[in-house]
Amino acid sequence: MIHARAEGATKRYGSKLALDGVGLEVRRGELVGLLGPNGAGKSTLVTLLTGGRRPTAGRVELCGGDPRDPRNRRTLGVTPQETGLPASLRVGEVIDFVRSHFPDPLSRAELLDRFGLSDLVQRQTGGLSGGQKRRLAVALAFAGRPEIVFLDEPTTGLDVEARRDLWEAVRMFHAEGGTVVLTSHYLEEIEALAERVVVLADGRVLADDSVAAVRGLIKVSRVSITSPVQPTDFDLDGLVSFEQAGDRLHLLTPDADRMVRELIARDVPFRDLEVRPTSLEEAFLALTGSLTGKDL
Numbered sequence: 001m002i003h004a005r006a007e008g009a010t011k012r013y014g015s016k017l018a019l020d021g022v023g024l025e026v027r028r029g030e031l032v033g034l035l036g037p038n039g040a041g042k043s044t045l046v047t048l049l050t051g052g053r054r055p056t057a058g059r060v061e062l063c064g065g066d067p068r069d070p071r072n073r074r075t076l077g078v079t080p081q082e083t084g085l086p087a088s089l090r091v092g093e094v095i096d097f098v099r100s101h102f103p104d105p106l107s108r109a110e111l112l113d114r115f116g117l118s119d120l121v122q123r124q125t126g127g128l129s130g131g132q133k134r135r136l137a138v139a140l141a142f143a144g145r146p147e148i149v150f151l152d153e154p155t156t157g158l159d160v161e162a163r164r165d166l167w168e169a170v171r172m173f174h175a176e177g178g179t180v181v182l183t184s185h186y187l188e189e190i191e192a193l194a195e196r197v198v199v200l201a202d203g204r205v206l207a208d209d210s211v212a213a214v215r216g217l218i219k220v221s222r223v224s225i226t227s228p229v230q231p232t233d234f235d236l237d238g239l240v241s242f243e244q245a246g247d248r249l250h251l252l253t254p255d256a257d258r259m260v261r262e263l264i265a266r267d268v269p270f271r272d273l274e275v276r277p278t279s280l281e282e283a284f285l286a287l288t289g290s291l292t293g294k295d296l
């Protein structure tokens with residue numbers, strides 16, 4: 001059964017086309033990661049699917065109907081990218097306030113325990129660290145025993161341990177049959193939780209596949225050399241794009257080992273070889289062929 005769906009979903013903010021005909025189906029019980037660089041449209045898609053905004057064109061559906069209809073939102077839990085918490089309320093009070101909106105909420109103790117908040121129950125939210133606030137914001141999405149949760153960059157600002165605890169809580173929810181859609185900039189995060197990744201770039205779905213397949217698609221390394229040559233003089237296999245800064249050459253390729261072998265086999269003169277992975281942003285820019293010097 002389809003739990004959430006977008007069909008040709010398009011969203012414009014004035015002249016900005018944030019989503020451009022996106023199609024997505026999330027089945028009940030699935031854990032789907034939405035991956036994409038800054039501005040790809042991840043939050044916009046989440047906002048449409050959770051009824052926060054209407055699409056400019058196309059359709060979105062939650063629990064079989066309009067996400068803006070309260071009847072279809074009863075089993076929904078959401079953590080938006082930014083959450084405002086009333087600074088003078090204590091953690092326990094915020095949790096009870098949110099729980100009070102639901103007919104059969106999780107107990108306060110269980111929520112505190114699942115999200116590692118038990119020690120903070122008496123603290124005013126204004127005095128929490130960024131990571132602690134984030135944990136609380138994510139916990140609140142689970143307060144009403146939802147069947148589907150949307151988590152927009154849930155682990156931003158969390159340290160390694162807190163991130164792992166949060167992943168564990170998400171896994172537990174999923175293992176109990178819950179549907180999860182989470183957004184992230186990091187494939188590693190999605191890899192830790194999801195089997196399916198939907199890659200968004202520039203408002204479009206670039207890929208909808210397994211984590212392994214997507215890893216292959218966006219794995220781009222940067223091979224940097226100092227050399228007097230022009231890469232265009234050599235037909236280098238596996239070169240996705242390149243940039244030049246003086247006599248420093250940056251070659252982007254999915255297979256850095258092969259690129260280094262190519263340089264040697266073709267007798268390209270070089271020194272100061274450096275190989276490093278690219279960020280997701282760089283990988284996307286390289287793949288969409290619009291890499292510019294300022295990004296290197």
Ligand SMILES: Nc1ncnc2c1ncn2[C@@H]1O[C@H](COP(=O)(O)OP(=O)(O)OP(=O)(O)O)[C@@H](O)[C@H]1O
Pocket residue numbers: 013014016017018036037038039040041042043044045081
């Ligand atoms: N309320 C708004 N008004 C105008 N433009 C907006 C608005 N919200 C988003 N945008 C623009 O729409 C595009 C998609 O933004 P969105 O926040 O959905 O991307 P994102 O993938 O979630 O990015 P990030 O990872 O940085 O949060 C961006 O270019 C953004 O600047």
